[in-house]
Structure formats: structure tokens, C-alpha cells
Amino acid sequence: ETGVTQTPRHLVMGMTNKKSLKCEQHLGHNAMYWYKQSAKKPLELMFVYSLEERVENNSVPSRFSPECPNSSHLFLHLHTLQPEDSALYLCASSQGREASYNEQFFGPGTRLTVL
Amino acid sequence: LAKTTQPISMDSYEGQEVNITCSHNNIATNDYITWYQQFPSQGPRFIIQGYKTKVTNEVASLFIPADRKSSTLSLPRVSLSDTAVYYCLVTGNQFYFGTGTSLTVIP
Numbered sequence: 001e002t003g004v005t006q007t008p009r010h011l012v013m014g015m016t017n018k019k020s021l022k023c024e025q026h027l028g029h030n031a032m033y034w035y036k037q038s039a040k041k042p043l044e045l046m047f048v049y050s051l052e053e054r055v056e057n058n059s060v061p062s063r064f065s066p067e068c069p070n071s072s073h074l075f076l077h078l079h080t081l082q083p084e085d086s087a088l089y090l091c092a093s094s095q096g097r098e099a100s101y102n103e104q105f106f107g108p109g110t111r112l113t114v115l
Numbered sequence: 116l117a118k119t120t121q122p123i124s125m126d127s128y129e130g131q132e133v134n135i136t137c138s139h140n141n142i143a144t145n146d147y148i149t150w151y152q153q154f155p156s157q158g159p160r161f162i163i164q165g166y167k168t169k170v171t172n173e174v175a176s177l178f179i180p181a182d183r184k185s186s187t188l189s190l191p192r193v194s195l196s197d198t199a200v201y202y203c204l205v206t207g208n209q210f211y212f213g214t215g216t217s218l219t220v221i222p
Contacts, residue, residue: 002158035212043159043202043212090158102206103149106158 003027006091006107014115015081021110023074023091031097032074033104034066035090043090049074050097081114088112119203124217133190135216137203140184146207148179148186153200153215163188164206193220 004025013019025032034046048056049068063085065077074091088111092104121137139148147166151159163170165177165186176189190197200215 002160004158042214045210045212088156092158102210103161103164104151104159104210106160109156109158111156 002105002107004091004093004105004107006089006110008110009108010111010113012113012115013078013081015083017081018077018079020078021076021089021091021112023076023107025072025074025091025093025105027093027095027105029093029095029105030071031094031102032068032071033092033094034074034076035092036087037090037109038087047076048097055097078112081112083114086112086114118211119205119213121201121203121213121216123214124219126219126221127193128221129194130192133193133197133218135188135190135201135203135218136185137188138185139203139205142183142205143207146205148177148183149204149206150175150177150188151202151204151212153202159202159212162201190218193218195220195222 007022031050033048036044045058046060047066052068063080067075088109090109091107094102094104119137119139127133147164149164150162152162153159163175163177165179167179170177178187198220200217202212202215
């Protein structure tokens, strides 16, 4: 138990569906992250939020839309996804973004399958 | 963004010490070196972080030479449960998880 929870743990959706992934951290951290991990590939950093402000967006397609309503919650809204978007989506949080404060605590991930 | 290079895979017998070396030639002055462990279908887990010389905690040691262009993660007396992927990161304000080193511990 890392103090970071993600729901749902598994999600199957069609390409025309709209769904959302939820992440919650109970650690009092100020930074939150979304990562994508496809089979046999490195983790890809998608979005970074610091103090509820998006500070990094790594060329992610607009069909992925993040939302950070407060420092404890992070959402990833999904719409009109493609089969190649099937992957493990990981949420993480850290105390801050500066070096020596940026140890990341990861959630268990959401396994997404797009049909 | 400082990228890292580490071996793709390693095998070790139970009870042995395992050393995984990572090179990071473009490390910046403010960057730290951080190692994570990841089991299949789980998120990575922080192992250890250091800036220079040697850092030790209850699970690992991290050796960083003076030029900081490489680092070595040392796992003492590995067990089967240490079979995982190990990532070396240079962490300043940005992160890059490379392909990691897949460690297999053999009975």
C-alpha cells in the first residue's frame, strides 16, 4: 500500500466510449503524474500537475484529457480512444518536483483495453 | 533531459550480491540519481536516491563516483522475490524512465 489509489483497476471500453480514470493520494503531496506503460515499453510520462496546475504535457493526443480539481485527486478523461491506447495507466505523486523531494509513489495502475 | 543507459537484462543466483551499473553522461549539477523497482503489472517502487559518493538503506546501496557520470545499484544477497525490472533515473525537474534492467534471480 503506497498511499496512492487508482480506480478502476481494469477497464474495457469501445472506441466510441467516454470513461474516466481516477487517482487519489493520501500522502499530502503537491505533485501528481500520469504515466502510460505499454507492453514491453518504458514508462511514458503523460502529464504533470504541481499544486493543481498542469506543468507538463508531453505531446499527448487530445483524446486524453487530465483534470486535477485539488492536490489529492487526479483524473484522466478518455474519449474516442484507439486500440493502440491499450496499456497500463499509472498515477504517481511526490512531495514536490524539485530534486530530492521528487520520490514518486505509484498507484497500482488501471489496465485499459480498447476494443 | 538526461537519459540513462543500463543493461537490458541480468541473471543472478540466490544469495549473491548484484550490481547494476547505469551511465548518465549528461547529468546536470542539480540532478539526483534515483533507482526504482517494478514488478509485473504494478507501479514502480522507489529504492534509493543519491547525489554523490555512497548511500545505503535497508534494501540497497548506491555508489556514485566523483564525476557522477555513472552509478551502481548494489543489492546484497538477492532472493527470488527480487526478480523485477530496475530503473535508473536522473531526476531534476524532469523524469525519464528508460527500458530498465530486467533482473532474474535463479534458485
